[in-house]
Amino acid sequence: MTRSTPGRPRLSNADIVDLTSWRHELHRHPELSGEEHVTAERVQEMLRPTYPDRIVTGLGGHGVAAVYDSGVPGPRVLLRAELDALPIEETGTPPYLSLVPGKAHLCGHDGHMATLAGVARLLGRKRPERGSVVLMFQPAEEDGSGAARVVADPRFGELKPDYAFALHNAPGLPLGHVAIAEGAACCASRGMRVVLSGRTAHASQPETGLSPMRALGRLMPELTGLSHGAPGTDPDFTLATVCHARLGEPAFGVAPGRAELFVTLRTLTDARMSDLVDRAEAAVQRAAASDGLTVEIGYHDVFATTANDAKAVRIVTDALDELDLGHDAGLLPLRASEDFGRFGDGPHLAIFLLGAGEGRPALHNPDYDFPDELIEVGSRIFMAVLERVNEAEDRAP
Structure with missing residues (x-):
């Protein structure tokens, strides 16, 4: 009562x-x-x-x-x-x-x-x-x-x-x-937006373009692989969640020249978030450089x-x-x-x-x-x- x-x-x-x-x-x-x-x-x-x-x-x-x-x-x-x-x-x-x-x-x-x-x-x-x-x-x-x-x-x-x-x-x-x-009480998080840019080509001659397909395919498991632990038991908890991916345009005659990836990064502390951002950005830069792509990285929905x-x-x-x-x-x-x-x-x-x-x-x-x-x-x-x-x-x- x-x-x-x-x-x-x-x-x-x-x-x-x-x-x-x-x-x-x-x-x-x-x-x-x-x-x-x-x-x-x-x-x-x-x-x-x-x-x-x-x-x-x-x-x-x-x-x-x-x-x-x-x-x-x-x-x-x-x-x-x-x-x-x-x-x-x-x-x-x-x-x-x-x-x-x-x-x-x-x-x-x-x-x-x-x-x-x-x-x-x-x-x-x-x-x-x-x-x-x-x-x-x-x-x-x-x-x-x-x-x-x-x-x-x-x-x-x-x-x-x-x-x-x-x-x-x-x-x-x-x-x-x-x-x-x-x-x-609540984790830090932020939405990471990655844009990989190459060069389109005719679908019959993909070798004349520069496709971000392979880089996008490598990045999704590499970024989610940064996840670690659970927030209630591990102070170093990190979680990377792929929320959206897009490759090229919905067309059969064009080999893609652009890819977009949305990933949510999540940690228990702000200090740990800074470290996770550094590692995620390094992975993105490596993937882009390996295929000669240019890259843009931006952040949205940033929570401390x-x-x-x-x-x-x-x-x-x-x-x-x-x-x-x-x-x-x-x-x-x-x-x-x-x-x-x-x-x-x-x-x-x-x-x-x-x-x-x-x-x-x-x-x-x-x-x-x-x-x-x-x-x-x-x-x-x-x-x-x-x-x-x-x-x-x-x-x-």
């Missing part, structure tokens, strides 16, 4: 109905990374009745930040949710199915927004005792650019927190169970490691203990990446996984859907965390 803290507001049944309905409306109208202008407007409409002391819009693109200030000196705490959806056709059958072809909230960001909107309602009724809270609705998490752009926005300097917390729903964990641990700070983790686990919510390391560290770590330059930071239930479709599956029950649970955890921050400050020497 959950213990209650006197004076801490709780979401009412009417709140939960409203927030659930709002989540469903977000689900019907997904927007991709960098396109979230309507979603941002919906967030602002939801926030206004909670009377934040300040709303900052257009952060790092379409980001929205709501500030709730106690008026008493104290720590500034940032809580983060994401605005963006995925470029995937939804195949589930909820009554609030995505109305946008080829786009859907299949990572649960609609639920994260609803959870933070629940916190906004509670802060609107009772400000923090000390310091301030920044509710950050961040754009473009899925492509790794959003948090970096928010942090680079000159206005973020006025919002920079002392503590930063986020949750992510996690199918595969029991509903409401939390996974949290100190250290690396998200690492949990010991002090922030203790705050979360103390809050979970108070709420009688089970927790352990669970699925951490994840192979997946998360750009929340970009907020960790200075503040104490932690992200935790909130169980979405066992036997559910995985994140990014075309039939995944966020469990509405987590809106209230997540909001309650965040409110307990906010109280624990002040307690942690009192304990500090």
Whole structure:
């Protein structure tokens, strides 16, 4: 049974109905990374009745930040949710199915927004005792650019927190169970795009051209062969995944003169990523040189490691203990990446996984859907965390 803290507001049944309905409306109208202008407007409409002391819009693109200030000196705490959806056709059958072809909230960001909107309602009724809270609705998490752009926005300097917390729903964990641990929580990753260029020829005379076929064929197993270990047991974990390959044009009369290769590189730490990039680039250069090809290398969807700070983790686990919510390391560290770590330059930071239930479709599956029950649970955890921050400050020497 959950213990209650006197004076801490709780979401009412009417709140939960409203927030659930709002989540469903977000689900019907997904927007991709960098396109979230309507979603941002919906967030602002939801926030206004909670009377934040300040709303900052257009952060790092379409980001929205709501500030709730106690008026008493104290720590500034940032809580983060994401605005963006995925470029995937939804195949589930909820009554609030995505109305946008080829786009859907299949990572649960609609639920994260609803959870933070629940916190906004509670802060609107009772400000923090000390310091301030920044509710950050961040754009473009899925492509790794959003948090970096928010942090680079000159206005973020006025919002920079002392503590930063986020949750992510996690199918595969029991509903409401939390996974949290100190250290690396989500891997660093980046998309490596390789273009090999030679010279086309007539298909009847391939010897007069310069084909990248052999180089492409050698590179795919060589790059995937850089993979090593597992993130939970090996600090030197690396993973290279071939995601796309193209050779020439779809024609029978032309021997190819160009090849393109997409590879995702993944490591547990940023330092290990630097080493993996060096080795991958060396392999590409060798393959190109051996066949006299020119090569271009570029990077996309760059994610740094998200690492949990010991002090922030203790705050979360103390809050979970108070709420009688089970927790352990669970699925951490994840192979997946998360750009929340970009907020960790200075503040104490932690992200935790909130169980979405066992036997559910995985994140990014075309039939995944966020469990509405987590809106209230997540909001309650965040409110307990906010109280624990002040307690942690009192304990500090």
